[in-house]
Amino acid sequence: MHRAARFGLVVCLLLLAAARFGGSYAVLDLINLAAAPLAAGSLLLAVFLAFRARRWPGRVLLLLCCVPGLAVLFPERSEPVTCGPSAQRLRVAWINAHHPEQPDRIADWLDAEQPQVVGVAELRTGLALRNVLQERYPYWRSCLGGGRCSTLLYSRAAPLGAQSLAHGDADNRKALSAVTMTFGSGTTGADRQALPDTRIFAVHLSRPLPVGAQRYELLKLDEYLGHSASALIMGDFNMSPRMRLLRDFAARNGLRVTPTGRPTWPSTIRGRSLPGLWQIDHLIVGRDWRVTAIRIGPDVGSDHRGFVADLCRPAG
Incomplete structure (x- = not known):
C-alpha cells in the first residue's frame, strides 16, 4: 500500500x-x-x-x-474591480451553440441579460437560432464572407468595421475560425447607449489534438490583434486556463485571461445536465478594460455553458 x-x-x-x-x-x-x-x-x-x-x-x-x-x-485570486460613475461600460455574451434543440432558451437567456455584443460558435447555417439572433442583433459578421462559417459576432450597434479572419475551411479545422468588429465612441445601439472604443473578437480554436494546431491559430490571431490594450477576445479556446499556450498568448499581447469561477464544458452528456469539468470558454481582455462581473449561463441545450461579462473602462 x-x-x-x-x-x-x-x-x-x-x-x-x-x-x-x-x-x-x-x-x-x-x-x-x-x-x-x-x-x-x-x-x-x-x-x-x-x-x-x-x-x-x-x-x-x-x-x-x-x-x-x-x-x-488555490491560485492567487484577483481583487474585486470597481469603476467610477464616469467609466465607459460594456456587456458581452458568449455561447458555443453546439446543436441547440431549443433556440428559444438561448433567446430567453440573452433577453434576460441584454448584452450589447454576442459571440457564437458552432452556429450552423439553416438553424432557427440564426433568425432568433438576427431579430435581436441586426449587425453581424461570420468568420467567412456570406455567413458561411459557424463562428459569428452579433451586435445591436452598427460597427465602424468588421473583418472575417478565416482564410479557408475554418469549420473543418483548416483555418483560424475567428471574426472581429471595431466600435467607436460615436457608435450607438438601438437603446442609444454609446459603445466604447474597442475591438471585439470571437474565436473558436481547434481541439488540443493534433498537437500544434492551436499554436498555429494563436500565432495567426497575433497578426490581427494590433493595438491590444482595448481588445476583447471571447471564444471557445478548447484549452483550460492552466495551459501555458493560452497564458503565453495573453502575456505576449498584454492581455489577461478572466477566470469564470465555474467550468463551461461539458454541460450535458446524453441529455443529462452536468456542472461541467473544464473551463474552455474564455474572456481575454486588454489592459484598458476591467471585468466587474462574469456570470456562467444556464443550460440552454448546448453541451457548453455560455457566459455574460460586465466590463468597464475607467475614465482618463
Missing part, C-alpha cells in the same frame, strides 16, 4: 513539474488539462503518507510535497 502510494505521489509530482514546460513543448502542455486532478491526487497521497510516516523529517518532507498541488488548486 505504501509503495503504491509513494509511486503515485512521485508520478503526480513529476507530471505537474513537466507541465510547467508546456510553453516550450506542446505535448507537455496537454498535462495541464488534467492539472486539477493531478494536484488533488498529489495532495491526498502526500497527506496519507505523512500521516503514516514514523519520523518527523519524513513527515515534513511529505508535507512540502503538498505545495505544488496547493499552487494549482
Whole structure:
C-alpha cells in the first residue's frame, strides 16, 4: 500500500513539474488539462503518507510535497474591480451553440441579460437560432464572407468595421475560425447607449489534438490583434486556463485571461445536465478594460455553458 502510494505521489509530482514546460513543448502542455486532478491526487497521497510516516523529517518532507498541488488548486485570486460613475461600460455574451434543440432558451437567456455584443460558435447555417439572433442583433459578421462559417459576432450597434479572419475551411479545422468588429465612441445601439472604443473578437480554436494546431491559430490571431490594450477576445479556446499556450498568448499581447469561477464544458452528456469539468470558454481582455462581473449561463441545450461579462473602462 505504501509503495503504491509513494509511486503515485512521485508520478503526480513529476507530471505537474513537466507541465510547467508546456510553453516550450506542446505535448507537455496537454498535462495541464488534467492539472486539477493531478494536484488533488498529489495532495491526498502526500497527506496519507505523512500521516503514516514514523519520523518527523519524513513527515515534513511529505508535507512540502503538498505545495505544488496547493499552487494549482488555490491560485492567487484577483481583487474585486470597481469603476467610477464616469467609466465607459460594456456587456458581452458568449455561447458555443453546439446543436441547440431549443433556440428559444438561448433567446430567453440573452433577453434576460441584454448584452450589447454576442459571440457564437458552432452556429450552423439553416438553424432557427440564426433568425432568433438576427431579430435581436441586426449587425453581424461570420468568420467567412456570406455567413458561411459557424463562428459569428452579433451586435445591436452598427460597427465602424468588421473583418472575417478565416482564410479557408475554418469549420473543418483548416483555418483560424475567428471574426472581429471595431466600435467607436460615436457608435450607438438601438437603446442609444454609446459603445466604447474597442475591438471585439470571437474565436473558436481547434481541439488540443493534433498537437500544434492551436499554436498555429494563436500565432495567426497575433497578426490581427494590433493595438491590444482595448481588445476583447471571447471564444471557445478548447484549452483550460492552466495551459501555458493560452497564458503565453495573453502575456505576449498584454492581455489577461478572466477566470469564470465555474467550468463551461461539458454541460450535458446524453441529455443529462452536468456542472461541467473544464473551463474552455474564455474572456481575454486588454489592459484598458476591467471585468466587474462574469456570470456562467444556464443550460440552454448546448453541451457548453455560455457566459455574460460586465466590463468597464475607467475614465482618463
